[in-house]
Amino acid sequence: MNILLTGGAGYIGSHAVVALAAAGHTPIVLDDFSNSHPQVLERLRRLLGVPVRCELGSVADVTRTRALMERHQVHAVIHFAAYKAVGESVSAPLKYYDNNIRGLVRLLQAMDAAGCRNIVFSSSATVYGQGGTMPIAEDAPRGHTNPYGHTKLVCEEILGAVQSSSRAWRVAILRYFNPAGAHVSGLIGEDPGEVPNNLMPYVSQVACGKRPYLVVHGDDYPTPDGTGVRDYIHVEDLAAGHVRAVEVLADSVEGFTINLGTGQGHSVLEVLHTYEEACGREIPYRVGPRRPGDVPTCWADVSRARALLEWRATRTLHDMCVDAWRWQSRNPEGLRRPAPVRPEPATQRLFWPGRTEIPYASPREPRGLAGIGWRPGSAWDWEKSIRWQLRPRLTGEHP
Incomplete structure (x- = not known):
């Protein structure tokens, strides 16, 4: 299938490009590089052996997006393009509502005009709000604690309404938990820019000396070591989940909503100490106050993903830390510098669904x-x- 990936040059999108190509599909990237780097295209070329089809543009441009889909005869869309920094969404909510919600509406208009009505949507566990009973299943009550999470919730509602309006539409909503790690090659990974929003890249920057220490936000939660517990999923497992979702959606008569996680929680200190084992260095940290809106625990019920997609995460927290450290140590400036001529050889295994x-x-x-x-x-x-x-x-x- 020809698959359009909006925001396909980003962290998760670039790994999905590799996974889709490995599964025999043709990925086509649409990105305006407002939240990613064009240098990733050369790294993807090195991984795949062929140039990646990519067009510079925004999903908000309905005419151009429609023409792109018609030109490449796109069968399905995976919609990654969105702003995702929780803190920034609190300080600039209008920016997030405009980009994330308006962008989805414009994309759906372009898809409808092009006659392509299969979409896999990149959602988030933030739609569960304050959470509840662990593990969290897809039918748990939804809510939000910040504007970013609210945009994902509204987008899910829009997609539900569109799917209900016509049997021609098929929608897969994938609720991510906490993506981490990097491609095993060390060629692509998470480049958060100035200040990381997620734990793993922050730990990586401390480990390589870019930051003096990690701030642990709260050590008085009702968890075994007092720090927050989250479900971390390797980005390559997450990419594999997208491959299965787009394949299953193509053969489905209706859409579905699925959690993508491991079904296991790890605390902040567990992540830190596992990363220390992976990189062979001590990582200094200090305890700070809790952040408003943070929940003590959050991990996924993944039974629906196993049953419907026949997919499960195979990589461990240690794998995530090893791959994140390989990426960080070989690319201290992220994607702003050319890739190393000869990446560090891996000693692991490659997996992809059905291969x-x-x-x-x-x-x-x-x-x-x-x-x-x-x-x-x-x-x-x-x-x-x-x-x-x-x-x-x-x-x-x-x-």
Whole structure:
């Protein structure tokens, strides 16, 4: 399928590009780079071996978005494009209501005009408000504690109304919990800009010396160590969830709403100490006051995702920390500098839904690569090995 990814150059979007290509789909990116970096396109080219189709533009431009979808014969849209900083949404709510809600409405108008009515929407666990009984299921009461969460809630309501208006519309709403980690190659990851909004990139910046210490917001919550507990999900698992969602949606007669998480909570101090193990460094921290609106615990009920999508998160918190540290240590300036010529070789495994597990290790000692032309003692192209592993195995091809 030809899949349009709005905001596809961002953190989650770029990983979804890789996952979709690995699954045999054709990703097309629409991004205005207001919240991302064009340099990611070259890194994606290095990962995939071919340039990524990308058009500079905004979803608010209905005419241009419609033309893009018609030109590429788009089958479905994954809508990532949105502002997402909770703190900024409190200080600049109109900016968030205008961009996030108006942007979705304009996108839906363009889709309707182009005759493409399958959409996967990037929502958030923030729509559960103050939470409730853990783990949180999709039918739990919804609410919001900040303007950002409110925009996601309103967007869900809009999508529900559009889907109810015509059987031609099929909508998948994916409620993320806490994305973390980076691509195993170290070529793409989270580049938060000046001040990180999420825990993992903040810890990463402290670990590499960009910040003196981590501020832990509250250590008096009713949790085992007193710090807040969240459901952290590896961004590659999250990307795989999008692949399954868009595939299942194509064969569905109606839409669905699904949590994407691991179903397991980790405290702030658990994340910090696991990251210390991953990077081999002590990470200093100080305890500060609670932040308004923060809830003590929040993790997902993932039973619906397992049943409907036949998907589950496979990577651990340690995997997230290892991959985040690889990304941070090799890209201390994020995406503002060219990618390293030779990324640090990975020693893990690649997974994607419905595909074979591909083991790989050092460029000097590739394992599990029999039959693709590698001979002991020959030079090994690390990027070529990654590209080979990203190809659908059924083709039998290798670069």
